[in-house]
Amino acid sequence: MRCLDLSRNHKHHSNLFVDARFCFFFMLLWYCNKLEYIIRSFTRTWLDSRDEQETFESQCLAIEKELHLVIVSMHKLFVVATHHIKNTLKKYHDNYKLTVFA
Numbered sequence: 001m002r003c004l005d006l007s008r009n010h011k012h013h014s015n016l017f018v019d020a021r022f023c024f025f026f027m028l029l030w031y032c033n034k035l036e037y038i039i040r041s042f043t044r045t046w047l048d049s050r051d052e053q054e055t056f057e058s059q060c061l062a063i064e065k066e067l068h069l070v071i072v073s074m075h076k077l078f079v080v081a082t083h084h085i086k087n088t089l090k091k092y093h094d095n096y097k098l099t100v101f102a
Helices: 020-048 056-066 068-096
Strands: 003-005 017-019
Touching (some): 020 056
């Protein structure tokens, strides 16, 4: 049986192996995880540059005002990525006749 090693060397966990047939699924999860990481890192960097005394409401207003164009651009990329994932899963479903999506 072929296996895929999903272990992370820098974590203190035991090895994690799954059947290689799930490789495609884990690649899509990795892709989603990277998108989330980029958005979270971008937001954290912006928040770290703000005054700690600001309220949540003032931060929300400020991020909309200061980063509107960046947020719009990031959202467009997110929509493209979402369509890519959905289309890929649909093709995978159609090719393998998966009943889980029925």
